[in-house]
Amino acid sequence: xxxxxxxxxxxxxxxxxxxxxxxxxxxxxxxxxxxxxxxxxxxxxxxxxxxxxxxxxxxxxxxxxxxxxxxxxxxxxxxxxxxxxxxxxxxxxxxxxxxxxxxxxxxxxxxxxxxxxxxxxxxxxxxxxxxxxxxxxxxxxxxxxxxxxxxxxxxxxxxxxxxxxxxxxxxxxxxxxxxxxxxxxxxxxxxxxxxxxxxxxxxxxxxxxxxxxxxxxxx
Amino acid sequence: xxxxxxxxxxxxxxxxxxxxxxxxxxxxxxxxxxxxxxxxxxxxxxxxxxxxxxxxxxxxxxxxxxxxxxxxxxxxxxxxxxxxxxxxxxxxxxxxxxxxxxxxxxxxxxxxxxxxxxxxxxxxxxxxxxxxxxxxxxxxxxxxxxxxxxxxxxxxxxxxxxxxxxxxxxxxxxxxxxxxxxxxxxxxxxxxxxxxxx
Numbered sequence: 001x002x003x004x005x006x007x008x009x010x011x012x013x014x015x016x017x018x019x020x021x022x023x024x025x026x027x028x029x030x031x032x033x034x035x036x037x038x039x040x041x042x043x044x045x046x047x048x049x050x051x052x053x054x055x056x057x058x059x060x061x062x063x064x065x066x067x068x069x070x071x072x073x074x075x076x077x078x079x080x081x082x083x084x085x086x087x088x089x090x091x092x093x094x095x096x097x098x099x100x101x102x103x104x105x106x107x108x109x110x111x112x113x114x115x116x117x118x119x120x121x122x123x124x125x126x127x128x129x130x131x132x133x134x135x136x137x138x139x140x141x142x143x144x145x146x147x148x149x150x151x152x153x154x155x156x157x158x159x160x161x162x163x164x165x166x167x168x169x170x171x172x173x174x175x176x177x178x179x180x181x182x183x184x185x186x187x188x189x190x191x192x193x194x195x196x197x198x199x200x201x202x203x204x205x206x207x208x209x210x211x212x213x214x215x216x217x218x219x
Numbered sequence: 220x221x222x223x224x225x226x227x228x229x230x231x232x233x234x235x236x237x238x239x240x241x242x243x244x245x246x247x248x249x250x251x252x253x254x255x256x257x258x259x260x261x262x263x264x265x266x267x268x269x270x271x272x273x274x275x276x277x278x279x280x281x282x283x284x285x286x287x288x289x290x291x292x293x294x295x296x297x298x299x300x301x302x303x304x305x306x307x308x309x310x311x312x313x314x315x316x317x318x319x320x321x322x323x324x325x326x327x328x329x330x331x332x333x334x335x336x337x338x339x340x341x342x343x344x345x346x347x348x349x350x351x352x353x354x355x356x357x358x359x360x361x362x363x364x365x366x367x368x369x370x371x372x373x374x375x376x377x378x379x380x381x382x383x384x385x386x387x388x389x390x391x392x393x394x395x396x397x398x399x400x401x402x403x404x405x406x407x408x409x410x411x412x413x414x415x416x417x
Contacts, residue, residue: 015398021285022394025387031291031298032386102380105299130297 039128053123055110056138061148061171064088071108074101076118077141087112087144088175095122105131112137112144149177247334256335258326258342265323268411270404281397288390303375310368325349 008016047053063071064087075082075090082092093101095118103109109131111119119136126134137144146152151168153161169179230238253275254260263269290296322328325346327335332350335343361368379389 011401015401018281018285018394019398021289022391025285025288025390025394028289028292028387030386031288102375103299104375105297 044124044127047127053134053136054138055135057144057147058171060087060110060137060144061175065171065174071110072103073110073112074122076111076113076122081114087141095125098122098126103131106133108133108135110135110137112140115140115142145177148172149175150180151177152180155181246330247337250331250334251338255331256338256340256343258335258340261328261331262323262326266411267407268415270408273404274401277397277400281394284390284393288386303377305375306373307369308371308373310370 005013060073073087073090074093075086076093076095078094079092082090086092090112091101103126109126111122111126111134113119113122116136116139119140123134123136139146147168149172151165151172153165157165165179165181172179250256254271255275260269261272264272287296287298287301291298318328325332325342327343327346329350332343332346336347378384378393379386382389384392
């Protein structure tokens with residue numbers, strides 16, 4: 001063995017080292033971290049307490065209308081539910097698929113599910129893994145339907161509520177929804193037809209990983 | 220403590236520039252030691268008479284890959300924070316071809332022209348002036364070609380994610396490819412040298 005090593009040139013030795021390291025890599029696993037984590041519970045508790053973990057539906061609707069592309073919107077529901085309806089620009093990423101979604105720890109991530117439970121759980125999982133910019137959509141898709149797609153105006157509304165509703169109507173139309181007025185319509189509940197998936201194109205591009213704003217880095 | 224230090228806020232942008240400067244000087248030094256300050260050596264690559272560029276670059280790639288892979292496996296580097304340029308296939312292919320033409324015609328690529336200019340080569344100084352003029356020109360016409368630069372967006376891709384193979388396997392395959400490439404390059408060089416003698 002010693003004699004064999006002596007016959008090799010430096011280049012051949014280096015090649016051998018590279019080969020051995022490459023071979024060990026076959027069994028060394030995934031470099032993107034494992035499923036076990038350590039977390040700072042008091043830090044997370046403070047964030048939750050101060051409600052820094054939310055984005056509300058109005059805010060999100062505004063971003064979409066403005067065509068903002070500095071965030072990623074993740075739909076945590078099943079593929080079938082996602083096919084039926086999703087918020088424009090959302091990507092379908094079920095809870096178990098986070099590892100494959102190509103999320104970056106320094107990007108802004110907004111999570112939503114039907115209500116709020118799944119997104120809260122996903123929020124916790126992602127925060128624990130060190131993703132800093134994770135937010136939940138307050139009230140989830142339920143609230144999106146109630147306030148954005150099918151906003152309602154009671155017949156005894158105050159002038160201020162009426163003024164607010166005027167704005168909500170525009171937002172609702174933008175997303176293909178139907179505003180509701182009068183007590184009968186409200187009593188019906190938001191059981192109307194969900195808008196078709198041909199969403200109006202936002203002013204800019206739909207947010208994808210491809211259209212970040214990180215121009216500064218790279219060579 | 221884990222890297223990338225800058226992303227974890229361990230030093231400011233200004234300090235980052237100082238590190239970048241030091242690393243850049245180191246990079247230039249080793250390019251010079253590899254003989255990359257000579258346009259003749261660099262263009263010989265394209266005539267297959269001297270494949271040093273290929274060998275040096277592929278060695279750098281393999282070294283960086285193995286280093287990053289093992290550092291992240293043992294938890295010293297957080298790979299998900301390492302910046303990846305996003306892929307826009309068509310504009311990048313066109314850009315690559317342009318760079319290749321410039322490389323063959325001028326005898327340098329951007330990095331090596333800086334190295335050669337620093338060692339006092341006049342052709343490299345001219346080349347560098349061309350680069351700066353080119354940057355200015357590109358900046359001026361950017362509004363006209365902006366839509367082209369954003370064609371075929373594919374996001375930030377890595378080979379293992381794109382072809383769905385385990386990371387370790389891709390590391391191994393790239394190492395094999397490099398070793399095969401080195402052996403092949405040496406063979407080509409000998410073959411070309413023999414043909415020259417005839």
